[in-house]
Amino acid sequence: MVHHLQAQAEPITEHEDAIRDKLRELNVPALLMSIVHMTGDTGVLSRVRAPRMINVVEASAGGEEVLEGGYTRAEAEQVHEELLKAIAAYRARGCTLPELDDSVSAHLYEYMCGHELDQQYLDFIREEIALDGVDRRGLQLETEALKAAAADFPVVIIGAGMGGVLAAIRLDEAGVPCTVIEKNPGIGGTWFENHYPGCRVDVPGHSYSYSFEPNHDWSCHYPLADEIRAYFDRCAQDYDVKRRIRFNTEVEAARFDDASGTWEVTVVDGEGKRDTLVARAVISAVGQLNRPKLPEIPGRDSFKGDLFHSAAWPEGLDLTGKRVAVIGSGASAFQIIPELAGCAAHLTVFQRSPAWMFPNPGYHTPVGEGQKWALRKLPYYSKWYRFWLFYTSTEGVYEQTQADPNWKESRSVSAANDVMREQLTAWIESQVRDPQLLAKVLPTYPPFGKRILQDNGSYLAALQKPNVEVVTSGIEAITETGVRTADGRLHAVDAIACATGFHADRFLFPMAVTGRDGISLNEQWSGTNGRAYLGITVPNFPNLFCIYGPNTNLVVAGSIAHNAESQVNYILRCIRLLLERGKQTLECRQAVHDAYNERVDAVNAATAWGCPQVDNWYKNDQGRVTANLPFRVIEYWQMTKQPDPEDYTFR
Incomplete structure (x- = not known):
């Protein structure tokens, strides 16, 4: 306990x-x-x-x-x-x-x-x-036989962020040996990598934590990245799982061996030394937002100043008094822009699409x-x-995200969604005095069509500072000295911050994962069309489990910590099934997997983020929502409470 x-x-x-x-x-x-x-x-x-x-x-x-x-x-x-x-x-x-x-x-x-x-x-x-x-939610093994079987069930966990640390704590508690492979030199995952100015979580910190390890010492209600990283680091230290983490080490490939029913995981450390780990199961805890995506803009490599992704913000970078460009207007840009507006000589914001935002004074x-x-x-x-x-x-807002098939207004998806649109519009209008700027920052797509953001007024206030310009003309090229837009203007800048998101539709990228009979996971998923049963298990890949896998991102369903605990709970009980039955592997049945994903696609398609008039990072290049879980947390909790043995083939 x-x-x-x-x-x-x-x-x-x-x-x-x-x-x-x-x-x-x-x-x-x-x-x-x-x-x-x-x-x-x-x-x-x-x-x-x-x-x-x-x-x-x-x-x-x-x-x-x-x-x-x-x-x-x-x-x-x-x-x-x-x-x-x-x-x-x-x-x-x-x-x-x-x-x-x-x-x-x-x-x-x-x-x-x-x-x-x-x-x-x-x-x-x-x-x-x-x-x-x-x-x-933990795994309690009652008999000596189960405990002995657990001790002979090594697991490799990929990633030491929220999900990976949680899995390590729970496996260690159950007596299941595990090794955590972490590509960074420290714990925290996305919170280790993202340390741009203003980086913070956009759900309350007191729910962005493990249910069994509350943190009563958050300094802010919506904590900054360094404090979140420190929390997960402390959890790993307090639960004595840091000793199981191999830092500065990356998984290059994972191959399932049909003959032995085990996984061979090839890792490479920071000095280029390779090693192969043999495991009974592999848990991917790499998340969805862990591989930065730089924009494919002509001339990007010709720029003579500092050009970087927001998730790789240069250590010690001082942009005080500089001319700075921010490409992007999503969640990261939303936090960066108010910070840079206060120190840059001039800040140019290149916005492709404005964001809906909840007013949040706290x-x-x-x-x-x-x-x-x-x-x-x-x-x-x-x-x-x-x-x-x-x-x-x-x-609070779940019903307002659901689409009414008879609703005809393009700026909303239902009467309830339209009420929210009117409320959010009124708030934005109350903050912005310039009609030209208002036309740029007021979205024309439905609320929740893209990620909805939190604002205490600082973002819209920053855009109205005299040293800030919002540019909505498309970017044509990057030159040695700045950014040229489609209207022919050259915006001269000293630094370019690309807040352009991640390869969110390429799950487990760039690892080469090979399952039963030599099947490639990348090929099975056609690169960007990841699918998994409950977002956790995949046909043809025995004993491979995902935390924060395909279709498990939360849009209106609270803290991702809740989902991580549900997924780890399910994985633990899958392992228990193997130990109890004395079986080598379990593998999701194709028909079960397909029926679940048909339901996921149907429910996602009937939401604000799945509607055809909206383009967002939740969708892959075919327009399918691959990121988001369309169900309430209570529904997903019930689905993941206990695996049904009938959903799996045991070998």
Whole structure:
């Protein structure tokens, strides 16, 4: 069992006045749950109305302050008074907690969500927040025979980012030997590689972490890259899996040997030395956004200044007082541009398509000391706060992404999606004064047609600075001194930052992966048409598992950490099936794989990001969505909870 699930809240020793000062910034729904845990009494839930989900547009619309859960400031202060009384009674009895029976817990879940829940959702919440301290996601092998079989089941994990570290922790906990191959000199994956100015996650940090290893010390609600990398590095250190990682080493090829039923993994280190590892299974945790894609622009190599990809930002680069170009207007550019606008002499933004953005006043906001105090000291506050972040991000806008086949408006895909378009349009219009600039930055495609971004006003403010120009004319060529656009202008610059994305449709690229009977994975996927059952297993490739594989990217379904835990849970239970049955390999049945992918394609095609009028990085060059998972997290959790042996061929 992961020991942190059993961790108790720290004692509350502060004076009431000091506590009162800490409460203003706290999450009201989570506070209500903590009150019930401290008192054992659900009476407060009848005195305070249930929370409601509000979107960020509504919360930022002006007028009376609206807090998380839709509470007014006066309602929040009522909860604060209830909390102070609960804390006083809790301390008076020595900080002991009453036991809550299952019926009370079920009432809390339903109060938090605002409606009656079916058994499946109740089971999901119980597992996710583990109020009882029971870890249901690890692999527990009960018999000595299973433990002995596990010890003789070596696994190679490719990548030491979020997914790879998680897989190593869980395998190590189960007694399954593993070796992690990491091409970088450190842990973190995309968060190790991306360190451009302003690089941060765009989901709340308190849900961008492993469920069994909460981090109460994020400095910002949306943490910067270095802090995220440090979190995963600490997890690897604390769970003693760093010793299993071979850094500065890259997987060159992986070949399945039919005769032995094992994988031979060829690796090469930073000095060019090759080695071959033999494994019973291979877990790819390389992700989707790990190979930068420079733009194919004529003359790119002729530029005399600094030209680089945002994911390979030069160490120590100082662009103060320089003329800088940013090519791209997606997620990375969105974070880079406000930073460069503050230091460059002139910044030219080459935009092919504008981005929809949610207004988020807290996007750069530090986590206050009150919040850190509550996460550590208020019983169960941290668990309920994490669940609130998860629930509101997964359920809040899902319906607005679904396409209505009878909807005819090209700028939206349904009536609900059009309401969102109008709200987001109004917010952008409120930020931009120049009609010419507004015409450039206001999208004409449906919300969620491309990746939707978070903004606290800094991006649109940056575009309106006198030293910033937004260019929408297409780029014709790069010269020795700058960028020439299709309108004939030469934009002279000293540096070019290419925020142009990744080879997102080339999964496991550039490794040569060869499966049963010499079948090439690259050929089976036709290069850019990756498909996998549940995004995890692939026919013809026994005991090959993917984390963050084809069609597992989340668009509106919360933190990718949730999906990683579901995928690792499934992989662990596939391994358990092999150990229990004494089999060498399992391989996904082709018919099962095909039926699943037909469903994925059909559901994706009926979304804002899958509609034909939208071009985005989620789609491959044939227009098929290869990146995104179209299901709710609860649906995917159920699909990956336990493998069905009938889906596989065992050998």
